[in-house]
Amino acid sequence: MNAYIQLDNVGMQFNTKRGPFIALREVDLHIQKGEFVSIIGHSGCGKSTVLNLVAGLLDATSGTLLCAGREIRGPGPDRAVVFQNHSLLPWLTCTGNVLLAVEQVFGDKESKAQMLERAHAALELVHLTHANDKFPHEISGGMKQRVGIARALAMEPKALLMDEPFGALDALTRAHLQDELMSICAATQSTVIMVTHDVDEAVLLSDRIVMMTNGPSATVGEILHVELPRPRERLQLADDAAYNHYRHEVLTFLYEKHHKTAA
Amino acid sequence: MSTLNPTAERFKAIALGTVPPAIGLGLFILVWALVSASTPTIPTPGATFVSAVELFSDPFYNKGPNDMGIGWNILASLERVAIGFGLAALIGIPLGFIIGRFRFFNDMLAPIISLLRPVSPLAWLPIGLLVLQKAEPAAIWVIFISSIWPMIINTAVGVTRVPQDYMNVARVLNLSEWKIVTRILLPATLPYVMTGVRLAIGVAWLVIVAAEMLTGGIGIGFWIWDEWNNLDVAHIIIAIFVVGIIGLLLEVLLTQLAKRFDYDAR
Numbered sequence: 335m336n337a338y339i340q341l342d343n344v345g346m347q348f349n350t351k352r353g354p355f356i357a358l359r360e361v362d363l364h365i366q367k368g369e370f371v372s373i374i375g376h377s378g379c380g381k382s383t384v385l386n387l388v389a390g391l392l393d394a395t396s397g398t399l400l401c402a403g404r405e406i407r408g409p410g411p412d413r414a415v416v417f418q419n420h421s422l423l424p425w426l427t428c429t430g431n432v433l434l435a436v437e438q439v440f441g442d443k444e445s446k447a448q449m450l451e452r453a454h455a456a457l458e459l460v461h462l463t464h465a466n467d468k469f470p471h472e473i474s475g476g477m478k479q480r481v482g483i484a485r486a487l488a489m490e491p492k493a494l495l496m497d498e499p500f501g502a503l504d505a506l507t508r509a510h511l512q513d514e515l516m517s518i519c520a521a522t523q524s525t526v527i528m529v530t531h532d533v534d535e536a537v538l539l540s541d542r543i544v545m546m547t548n549g550p551s552a553t554v555g556e557i558l559h560v561e562l563p564r565p566r567e568r569l570q571l572a573d574d575a576a577y578n579h580y581r582h583e584v585l586t587f588l589y590e591k592h593h594k595t596a597a
Numbered sequence: 598m599s600t601l602n603p604t605a606e607r608f609k610a611i612a613l614g615t616v617p618p619a620i621g622l623g624l625f626i627l628v629w630a631l632v633s634a635s636t637p638t639i640p641t642p643g644a645t646f647v648s649a650v651e652l653f654s655d656p657f658y659n660k661g662p663n664d665m666g667i668g669w670n671i672l673a674s675l676e677r678v679a680i681g682f683g684l685a686a687l688i689g690i691p692l693g694f695i696i697g698r699f700r701f702f703n704d705m706l707a708p709i710i711s712l713l714r715p716v717s718p719l720a721w722l723p724i725g726l727l728v729l730q731k732a733e734p735a736a737i738w739v740i741f742i743s744s745i746w747p748m749i750i751n752t753a754v755g756v757t758r759v760p761q762d763y764m765n766v767a768r769v770l771n772l773s774e775w776k777i778v779t780r781i782l783l784p785a786t787l788p789y790v791m792t793g794v795r796l797a798i799g800v801a802w803l804v805i806v807a808a809e810m811l812t813g814g815i816g817i818g819f820w821i822w823d824e825w826n827n828l829d830v831a832h833i834i835i836a837i838f839v840v841g842i843i844g845l846l847l848e849v850l851l852t853q854l855a856k857r858f859d860y861d862a863r
Contacts, residue, residue, distance in 0.1 A: 391768060409768045421762040425784040434780060438770045489770075 336403065337364035338525055339388060339493055344397035346383055356551040357383050361397070363544060363554060365493075370519060370526045372536040374584065375546030375555075376594040381529045382497055384546075388527060389415050389495050402492050411439045414486035416496040420478040422470040422485075429453050429466045432485045439489045456488035457481070459518060476507035483515070487522065496528040500535065508532075509568065512539060520565060533588070537580045538568060545587045548594050555592060558583055640831040648831040649838075665815055671839065674809065674816040677733075678801045681740025685797060689745040690790055693752025694782070703753070710749065718743030718804045722811060732812035739808045744797035751796070755789025756782055791855035798851060802844045 346358040357380045365371050373381040386392040387399060390409035399406040401413060409415075414435075422431045432453040440449055457466055460480040465473050470481070479499060486494055499515075500508040512535060519526060530536050536543045540560050547555040560580050562571070571577040626642050633639040640648070656668030696703045721742045725735035763785060767777045809818025817836060824832040 389769060391765065410771055411769070413769075415765075415769045417762060417765065419762060421766050423763060423766070423781065423784070426780075434772075435770055438772065 337400075338367040338369075338402060339363075339365040339527070340398075340400040341384075341388070342398045342400075344384075344387065344394050344399060346380070346387065346392065347395045357549060358387075358553065359551045360553050365525065365527065367525055368523045370524075370528070370539055370541045371544060372540040372542075373527065373529045373544045373546060374531065374533070374536050374588070375552065376548055376588065376592070377531065378549045379546040380549050380552040381546050385415075385495050385497050385527060385529050388493070389413055391415075411435070411489045412492045414489045414491035414494055416479075416482050416486045416494065416499045418498045418501050420470075420475075420482040422478055422481055424470050427467050427469055428457060428462060428473070428481045428484075431470070431481055432456050432488050435485045436488050452488055456484040459487060459521075460484045460514065474507075476503055476511060479503060479511060480514070483511075483518070487518065487524075491524075493525045493527060496526065498529050498531065501531070508535075513568070515539065516564075516566065533581055533584045536584060537562075537577060538566060538571065543580075543584060545584065545592075548592050556587055558587075638830060640834065645831045645834050649835045652832065652835060662815065667817075667820065667836075667839070670815050670817050670820040671843065673814070674805050674818065675843075677737050677809075677816065678740055678798070678805050681737040682744050682798060682801045684737075685741045685745040685801075686748055686794065689748035689793075689797075690752050693749040693790075693793070694756055694778070694786075696749065697753035697756025697786075698782070710746065714746045714750075718800070719807055719811070722808060726812075732814055736805070736808045736812045736814075736816075739804060740801045743804045744801040747796035747800065748790070748793040751789045751793030752786060755786030755793075758789070759785040787858040788855065791851070791858055795848065795851040795855060798847050799844065802840070802847060806840060 341361055341363040344358060344361040344363075345356070348355045348357055361384060363371075363384070373384055375381045383392065387394050388401070388406065390406050390413065393408075406413075422428075423434070426434065429450070433449060436449045436452045436456075440452065444452075454463070454466060457463055460483055462477060462480055462484065465477060465481075470478055473481075479502075483499070500511055503511065516539060518524070528536075528539065537560055543558040543560060545555045545558065546552050558580060562574070562576060562580070629639075629642050633641045652667055656666040658666040659669065692706075696706055718739050722735060722739050725738035726732070729735050729738060759782060763781050767781055772780065805816070806818035806821065809816035810822045813819050813822075817840060821833055821836045824830075824836065
């Protein structure tokens with residue numbers, strides 16, 4: 335069976351002023367439809383580079399990348415990105431931000447009213463109906479990130495790519511949004527690739543955790559299958575032996591096998 | 598002083614806001630009075646005020662093209678500035694966009710702009726007179742050439758400073774060039790454009806007085822020159838104040854306008 339998103343022998347080399355820098359080498363990653371995959375690793379391991387390659391924001395220097403059987407050439411609305419710093423346009427309302435994405439995907443097929451409905455539905459999915467007409471500067475950081483997720487979901491993408499989506503949020507807001515993301519993924523059966531440096535987040539949300547070795551020339555070190563039943567409850571999992579075993583596995587990988595002295 | 602009640606606090610704030618400027622203005626008038634006391638050709642503040650009241654009691658009289666009220670002269674100057682400045686905005690802002698967006702045009706035009714920008718606007722007047730044959734369009738041409746640089750440069754800088762995050766959004770959404778310009782570049786650079794516009798109107802208003810002195814006709818610059826020939830120094834001083842106050846008003850107006858478009862400040 336062919337994977338939905340497929341990376342084969344992908345390498346990435348940046349040409350810097352001090353000569354070529356090999357960020358990634360021989361990255362192989364097959365992701366199935368509906369799967370939630372986290373990429374974890376120390377900073378500088380190229381985990382965001384992997385995501386940007388799938389997003390099409392970067393072009394791989396070697397190897398092949400496929401999405402739904404087609405080669406990835408440049409960015410496209412079939413792979414929606416949720417950025418770490420929300421990246422909402424400050425001159426558009428929440429609805430306006432989501433609508434910009436909706437128009438791009440459904441503009442030639444649907445009426446304005448239908449698209450507006452889609453935008454509102456996406457905002458409802460992230461529980462932000464009350465903020466439809468607010469501007470980004472009028473809402474909190476957590477709400478902005480939810481609008482970012484709504485914008486991505488509204489495009490009905492083949493894959494949702496999240497680059498440390500909750501990294502800039504406080505712990506309570508982060509936990510809340512993680513729970514929301516789980517229920518959204520359960521409802522929409524989304525295929526998700528999420529970059530994170532948070533071990534608990536990775537174990538709680540993922541079907542598989544891709545652990546990267548340290549850069550330069552980083553690659554996939556190990557892949558951990560998280561076989562915890564869904565829906566998952568963070569409170570119950572706190573004392574769960576299996577959960578703590580997975581957590582321990584990731585921590586061992588990060589701090590024993592690939593320990594990185596503080597940069 | 599934390600025991601002050603709110604009314605007293607407010608009174609204090611108002612006093613702090615008004616007393617120092619009032620002292621400054623008072624000192625200015627005092628120095629003026631001292632200068633006029635020692636130099637008989639400079640009218641006193643009182644005499645100037647009387648002359649101003651007389652002048653502004655009938656600002657819109659019209660006794661033929663060589664003798665019109667100060668109101669007409671101010672309006673004539675403002676009209677020239679508006680036309681020259683408007684044309685400069687019409688050409689300068691889109692040009693700034695192109696320069697900021699495309700490296701090729703930046704590299705192509707940057708040397709010319711660097712070369713021409715430091716030239717005094719009045720140096721362009723003879724070229725204007727030569728090509729346009731008449732004084733009126735030549736004055737407008739000088740305003741145009743002096744106010745176009747800040748608009749080109751600020752717009753171009755604004756375009757290059759659009760946060761990469763917004764451009765990434767554009768790339769991920771696959772926005773067309775038209776949508777990138779209208780939905781992202783235009784709103785994101787508007788604060789920079791407004792800064793350029795504000796600087797440009799300041800320069801234009803500075804230059805119009807000098808340009809009109811050279812070209813003649815009606816206008817506040819020529820009016821000053823005319824009063825110099827009449828040796829009416831009080832009128833010259835009044836004109837200086839008028840030019841200053843109008844420049845200040847234009848500045849305040851555009852600052853207010855700029856605030857409405859600045860999304861970062863909100």
